[in-house]
Amino acid sequence: MAINLKPHAFAGNPLRSKTPKAEDPFAPIPALETLKTQLLDSTTEHHVSPPTFKVLPFRKGRPLASSNGGVGDLVPNWNLGWISLADCKDYLANSGVQLNGDSLVYLGSRPEDDVVYWAIDVSDEGGLVTEFATKQLSFVEVRTLMVATDWADSVAMGELAIAGHARALLEWHSISRFCGHCGEKMVPIEAGSRKQCSNELCKKKVYPRVDPVVIMLIIDRENDCALLSKQSRFVPRMWSCLAGFIEPGESLEEAVRRETWEETGIEVGEVVYHSSQPWPVGPSSMPCQLMVGFHAYAKSLEINVDKEELEDAQWHNREDVKKALTFAEYQKAQRTAAVKVEQMCKGVEKGQNLAADFNVESGELATMFVPGPFAIAHHLISSWVYQDSFNGVEAHLKLPRSGSMSSL
Ligand SMILES: [Zn+2]
Known part of the structure; x- marks a missing residue:
């Protein structure tokens, strides 16, 4: 059987190619400690010692995304809408919420860039949608981003893998709020990579499930x-x-x-x-x-x-x-989806529930067609x-x- 040298869509996550050793400053637990210190420090904006932190907000399973716009005949490229830790703290403070390190979930790191990446679920902060919209950022379905991704572009496929991994982790957090053993509340541990029952007599641990x-x-x-x-x-x-x-x-x-x-x-x-x-x-x-x-x-x-x-x-x-x-015109479907993501980010396309459109992988010329390359x-x-x-x-x-x- 042929060996697949190229990973499938959602595999090949660039933030997870090497897991830092437990004591490494880029590893989940030390990174969370540094992050919490930075959150307490009111001069965070001026904090320059590494690692720096980037946060990807999610709303109802949708990551924040931007689009760089295709000039002329060029197809637009979407990008994940990373924000700095300081901006994340400010955005939440504007909604009356104090950012707590435990609500951030560790995604991985790029030690070569001194950056550690996190995801946060802001589904309860509806006001952020308008706030991000003024910066041409929009929450977009991962499935929509998937169809809009040029599968020949390994950088774009890496972004898609990060979005998929983050979505999976946050969804797991949202469906594992209570202990299946005793019914008490589960709390995140190890920078959100595990959860543990808050009942001292139980302390059951659960792991993200596949x-x-x-x-x-x-x-x-x-x-x-x-x-x-x-x-x-x-x-x-x-x-x-x-x-x-x-x-x-x-x-x-x-x-x-x-x-x-x-x-x-x-x-x-x-x-x-x-x-x-x-x-x-x-x-x-x-x-x-x-x-x-x-x-x-x-x-x-x-x-x-x-x-x-x-x-x-x-x-x-x-x-x-x-x-x-x-x-089957997969490329045409990809371009159409990329343009729609662009319109959503620019505020032209208001509809959020566009997933159905993007299930259509375009098979206009074919009497039958099969799912796209993703x-x-x-x-x-x-x-x-x-x-x-x-x-x-x-x-x-x-x-x-x-x-x-x-x-x-
Ligand atoms: Zn329990």
Whole structure:
């Protein structure tokens, strides 16, 4: 299986490439101590000794963003709306809130720039929206930013990964307010990377959670076809891979086989791991899904769709799937989304709930299309389509029959 050298969208977070050692000033606990000292110091604005702190405000799961504006034919670029610790303190003070270090969540650092990065949830401070708007900053859905990101631009993809990680952490904080053991309040510890029950007799610790999901392209080797499915929540004409949650006591391979059988009645034999992708843009009850991608080979071909799970599932030959990849206008969708983000930041576009628009990944020319390059499904599909079909068949014919390994 080909090795993916380029990380998927939401992976490759540049703030997390190296975790500082516990005693390092850029590590979560020492950094929080310094930050708290700076907050108490009324001369914060003049504080120059490193590290410096940058804060990314979030409102209802949306990070603050700016857009640099595309001049002429250039597509606008969005950027995360980092603010200084001093500005964050001032903004909150204007809303009558005193900034407390414990409401900041550590995101990571860039020691080469002397900066430590934090996120803060300001959902309760509605007044900030107007205040930021005067600076051409707007809270934008991560999913919208995802579609608006040029996936060939590694710096922009790094910003998207930071936004996704921060959103996942803050969502986890907001759904883990109370102890599942005794019901008391949970408080953040270790700069927000853990939470602990405030009940002295309980002190249960919880860790940010990841929900693994298997996602698989089912392949029929004999006929050189792949199984694509449609869900009713998909935009019209979009087809994708099967996916499903892992059940307790189940291996990933078993989950692939069970989900495929339950949803389509197809039996799966060999299951081959492809790659994985953090997916922080699912439902808020699951702040970070981890999509674990596979190619899985069918042992039976007859489709029997579970209509409660899927709208449809069909075998498609390689040429048709290649057309679905070729004709979909992902780049056009990206430009449209980038322009909309620009309009939101400039205050031209007032609507906040634009996510639905951006689920449309544009497939105007295609009779069918598949999810865009920011989704692992796209890569599971395209890596099958662009495998050398002759080699694929040959490899299949060379599969060892009983005892033939010794003759290779
Ligand atoms: Zn407890």
